[in-house]
Amino acid sequence: MKKCYLITGASSGIGYQISADLLAQGHVVVGVSRNVSDKVRQLENDYPDDFFFQEKDLSVDIDSLSKWVVKLSKEFGKFSGFIHSAGMQQILPLKVNTHKHMLEVFNLNLFAGLALAKGITDRRVKAESSVSVVFISSVASVMGAPGLINYSASKASINGAMRSMAIELAPLGVRVNSVLPGFVETEMMGKWSDVYTREYIDQNHSRCPLGIGGVDDISNMVLFLLSDKAKWITGAEFKVDGGFSLGDLR
Amino acid sequence: MKxxxxxxxxxxxxxxxxxxxPSDELDSLGEWDSMTVLGVISMFDLEFGITLTIDQLKAAKTIQDLIHLSNDNVSN
Structure with missing residues (x-):
């Protein structure tokens, strides 16, 4: 059955992969990102009737986002799911951290996601059948790393919000979960080589028992959570990290 | 508030x-459910500083009754 999904961060990385995979399954995707990419243009060409891209900065005018989703629904149909994959990773030591930097990360990683989830679960927007909301969190929400204070805090906040949301929305037939990716080859990972030493990066890579992951590894889990196969799953965190968070002490 | x-x-x-x-009967509105009631309680608290009780809301039959509960914070 053809369903309609809203995906943030759709122009690259995990968000792009989820979009591509849902489209390949025959669904409709409304993809949102601050910038359009060549890959997005390709999706528009490949799926002219099913892929609709919205260029939008989600970190501003956050209170307007839920009403914006109501408008999207009137244009594209009722939504069966929402994936908040948009996020920024800021590598910043505590001694140079400021409220402005904190807000930059939280506005996009958390607050925009909550506002959009509010819109998706609006009775005018959500599909009559069950609805699934998936937040792309991070293993950084449960593990520490230097320079990731704001990022880790924002991702941990997602997990906390997700649990309360899952309880509040269960009576409406809405399931809410978060996926915690580990080291995955994305454009965001490229930033690491600009900031951390090769030794530090190699050390982290060697701590992944199953090696570095691909965006398809995350997309597979998200697609499962969106599907009816996950109909009894809500309020859960799923680490998809190749065993990174097991903490091998060797 | 107007x-x-x-x-x-x-x-x-x-x-x-x-x-x-204002004359709409609350029970006739499909949207009048437990989450809406919670939303109205929050609204009264944030906008008017009034703590509504469940009993007050149960007694309210119409939107006009809700306006009465605002203690003149809602005007024409």
């Missing part, structure tokens, strides 16, 4: 596009 703003805010809480009228 009555029109109150009705707009109530529409927002109920997530409906159709306009509301």
């Amino acid at each position: 009555k029109s703003d109150f009705l707009d805010e109530l529409m927002e809480i109920m997530q409906r596009d159709e306009p509301l009228d």
